[in-house]
Amino acid sequence: MTKNLILLGLPGAGKGTQAEKIVADYPMVHISTGDIFRANLRDKTALGEKARAFMDAGNLVPDEITNAMVADRLTQPDVVKNGFMLDGYPRNEEQAKFLDQFLAEHEEAVSATLYFKVSDDVLVQRLLGRGRADDTKDVIAHRLEVNKKANLPLVDYYEKHNVLHTIDGEGDLDTIYSNVKTVLDGLN
Ligand code: AMP
Secondary structure (H helix, E strand, O other), X not given: OOOOEEEEOOOOOOHHHHHHHHHHHOOOEEEEHHHHHHHHHHOOOXXXXXXXXHHHOOOOOOHHHHHHHHHHHHOOHHHHHHOEEEEOOOOOHHHHHHHHHHHHHOOOOOXXXXXXXXXXXXHHXXXXXXXXXXXXXXXXXXXXXXXXXXXXXXXXXXXXOOOEEEEEOOOOHHHHHHHHHHHHHOOO
16 A cells, blocks of 8 residues: 555654554655754764754754755655655644645645644653653753644644544554554555
């Protein structure tokens, strides 16, 4: 089954974990914008240097930079052939609109958006437990707020476009994944 998926949920909602399970069973290419940015930081590329200050402060990288990076990735042959599963993008409505327009130009569309719903308390506990270098308590709190403001309108956006599927993200991993599979296997 080749589809174009979007994973939605605040940082710590478990998108990455579910993404790993999905790619083991389905052909879609997992594209994490956070991972791409981190790889560019590590390799000290021009893109990484542009993104660094925003990422260090826990802010979103400007849309212009992020959209161009995503557009470039989506035109690569593995994605064209197998479809995609976007993780961490779009993060705001402008990015969502850019993506829709980009896909329309390529005679494609978003097949489904999986929204992993998790309470704030659980999110903070999970992020603190992850121990990434940018996961200090202050940065986490700030990142949650920034992401909430930008991210929650996306839930409305995709609901209006009739592609939203809400998944309870607080259960055990296998139960969550079995709910994900039910959604994916039900897509036309
Ligand atoms: P993540 O691993 O998804 O939390 O991403 C880590 C950091 O990369 C974020 O805090 C942002 O600075 C940047 N980033 C990742 N995805 C996006 C996006 N869609 N738009 C803007 N910035 C992003």
